[in-house]
Amino acid sequence: xxxxxxxxxxxxxxxxxxxxxxxxxxxxxxxxxxxxxxxxxxxxxxxxxxxxxxxxxxxxxxxxxxxxxxxxxxxxxxxxxxxxxxxxxxxxxxxxxxxxxxxxxxxxxxxxxxxxxxxxxxxxxxxxxxxxxxxxxxxxxxxxxxxxxxxxxxxxxxxxxxxxxxxxxxxxxxxxxxxxxxxxxxxxxxxxxxxxxxxxxxxxxxxxxxxx
Numbered sequence: 712x713x714x715x716x717x718x719x720x721x722x723x724x725x726x727x728x729x730x731x732x733x734x735x736x737x738x739x740x741x742x743x744x745x746x747x748x749x750x751x752x753x754x755x756x757x758x759x760x761x762x763x764x765x766x767x768x769x770x771x772x773x774x775x776x777x778x779x780x781x782x783x784x785x786x787x788x789x790x791x792x793x794x795x796x797x798x799x800x801x802x803x804x805x806x807x808x809x810x811x812x813x814x815x816x817x818x819x820x821x822x823x824x825x826x827x828x829x830x831x832x833x834x835x836x837x838x839x840x841x842x843x844x845x846x847x848x849x850x851x852x853x854x855x856x857x858x859x860x861x862x863x864x865x866x867x868x869x870x871x872x873x874x875x876x877x878x879x880x881x882x883x884x885x886x887x888x889x890x891x892x893x894x895x896x897x898x899x900x901x902x903x904x905x906x907x908x909x910x911x912x913x914x915x916x917x918x919x920x921x922x923x
Contacts, residue, residue: 755783755784755825756784757784758784758822758823759784759823759824759825760781760782760783760784760789760816760821760823760824760825761781761782761783761784761824761825761827762779762780762781762812762813762816762824762825762826762827763779763780763782763827763828763868763872763873763875763876764777764778764779764780764805764808764809764811764812764826764828764873764876765777765778765779765805765808765829765873765876765877765879765880766778766796766798766801766804766805766806766807766808766880767804767877767880767881768798768800768801768804769881774795775795775796775797775798775801775804776793776794776795776796776804776880776881776883777793777794777796777804777807777808777811777880777883778791778792778793778794778808778876778877778878778879778880778881778882778883779791779792779793779808779811779812779815779876779879779880780875780876780879780896780900780904781812781815781816781821781824782904788895788896788904790815790819790892790893790894791875791876791879791892791893791896791897791900792811792812792815792879792890792891792892792893793879793880793882793883793884793890793891793893794811794883794885794888794889794890794891795883795884795885795886795887795888795889796887796888797887797888802833802847803847803849805828805830805833806833806847806849806850806853807849808876808880809826809828809833809837809849809853810849810852810853810856811890812826813826813853813856813857813863814856815890815892817856817859817861821861822861822862823861823862824861824862824863824864825863825864825865825866826863826864826865826866827866827867827868827872827873828865828866828867828868828873829867829868829869829870829873830867831867834865834866834867836850837850837853837854837857837865838865840854842854874900874903875896875900875903875904878897878899878900878903879893879897879900882897882899
């Protein structure tokens, strides 16, 4: 990143922190402190669960939705979710997506999760602890969940590798704030999951059984 671009990014981050968290920055935020998945979906150490979430705001439908995908250490499908939600802006909706994913992970007894998300600013706010004093209630709830007795790691990743969660979110149905849980991947996101897995290991066992 060139110098002028770097300064511009830091100015944007500072403004958003002050708006969303209400506190001046106590330290410089380093956008390069997170790993960035540039090439492909990465596998995990055995025992870990990867969570990808998304919270698109659908202007043409005047609604916001959230969705998420849980996958095991070998890339296999574990679970997914989607929900129609309210929200005043895209930042709040994206925070809601991470919160709902955390809440579901905790309820299912996952003790080690890696959260991959494409919004570096949101991840920085959570990781640096600024979420505790945020004016956004979803961020405060995320902070509380992260303090529980489990291991949670955040990683910034490209939106290209978040398409499964994006597909689930955009297809959310039902009433507002009614969580839909998918034990098998819906047909409309399988091609995204399979593309990730082709690079990594092969076919998803769960996808094969669901198709039969």
